[in-house]
Amino acid sequence: MLGLSHSYSTLPERFFAQVLPSRVADPRMIKYNRQLAAELGPDWAALDDTQAAAILAGNEVPEGAKPISMAYAGHQFGSFVPQLGDGRAILLGEVVDTKGVRLDVQLKGAGRTPYSRGGDGRAALGPVLREYLVSEAMHAMGIPTTRALAAVMTGDPVYREMPLPGAVLTRVARSHVRVGTFQFFAARGDTEGLKALADYVIDRLYPEIKGTKNPSLALLVAVATRQAQLVAQWLHIGFIHGVMNTDNSSISGETIDFGPCAFMEAYNPTTVFSSIDRGGRYAYQNQPGIAQWNMARLAETLLPLIDADIDKSVESANQAVIAFAETFNTSWLAGMRRKLGLRTTEDEDKALIDAFLNVQLVNRADFTLAFRRLSDAAEGPEFEGAFLALMNEDRASAKNWLASWRARLSRETMSGEARARAMHATNPIYIPRNHLIEEAIQSATQGADFSPFETLDTVLSHPFREDPDVPVRYTLPAEPNERVLQTFCGT
């Protein structure tokens, strides 16, 4: 008994369609995340790979499951699409984990659904491995995200200009409700549906606001707060989501959908990866503004619930959206202070941080390594060598900046060793670099060799602990011939 339950069944039926996963030819487990399985419960942990593959490829529907796909809409690259929905994702049900948290268990790539439009409902192996690696790496770095429970080969090909091996990802999330879910009902003038959805989400994700004076407004504030904190965390590790459409903006504040995402290497705030983001809408530095724009779209849907007087409703919703900027700035600054090893606050800290980012920009320094090697340098000036070696274009600017950083540190009482330890715990050494992911995907897709995937997954599970046994190439940016300039929408 996998303990599947269905809080969604309290929602009106127009929220979803009941649908069974389509059978696949030959389910084979690539990776069952046994640590996460144990968190879901002993019966999940007890499944062997063959049993887990049959269930998580969709061939066996476990007892207690009532699979559904959810309806949603969304602004995609700024244009509203009133009808999207889970075109290839099927929710098996929810599990209350060993800590008492209710989690969705969803199969992505499990076959056609009523929302598939022209699509085949399937996923290719490459994007499944990418989502597995990146979502688990995000989790290991302490960033709210959907998790990967399993990657299973289907034994069926999928056609993406050429035949590719098919796979299914099992995704675990606090909820799959998106800003686009609210938009779906708002676009239909379905206020009753919106109210049911808001009540459902409050009950499940934000129980602390139940019974407050204006729960719909409190919901908007709570979601905007989580999104602001999330995007700040993305910026701290150089993450570029790539496709921050409102259907990929989660009400729970988890990172969702790892299609064209990537990590910035040489620091440049205008970096874009997605092949379909031609205008750079979702560039690294635009992400806070876009998340706030997405919150404005959520606010619009909630207007009828916030106040019967529309002017008052707009006024309150506007304030909640404006407050996003302050929450983001506070979170960003606090995280950046931690990255620089600062415990206290001074007014000039923002300028010190900006100056460091500028040093990285002019030196085209790798963002991750710059912070990590700065963490080494926190022990004392004799540890600055590796840091300065990253600064090849204008080393003098880096030296000047180090001097101002050390002057700032001297106004705090903390040993160099303790500071280095604290900085190492916040500045990762191992991130899912795009060329390493591509290498794992190529070797799995072309040679059915999953060992690079396994190795990378293991390395990424300890992002802050530098292991002398891990080859140094796992810490380095791509060589020019390895560079992946664009990622493609995950299908």
Ligand SMILES: Nc1ncnc2c1ncn2[C@@H]1O[C@H](COP(=O)(O)OP(=O)(O)OP(=O)(O)O)[C@@H](O)[C@H]1O
């Ligand atoms: N192969 C496919 N078959 C059917 N529908 C698809 C397929 N690929 C994508 N879609 C649908 O197209 C829309 C946008 O796709 P997108 O790639 O952003 O989402 P996704 O990666 O499938 O899902 P999610 O956002 O749940 O991670 C979604 O409604 C998605 O369900």
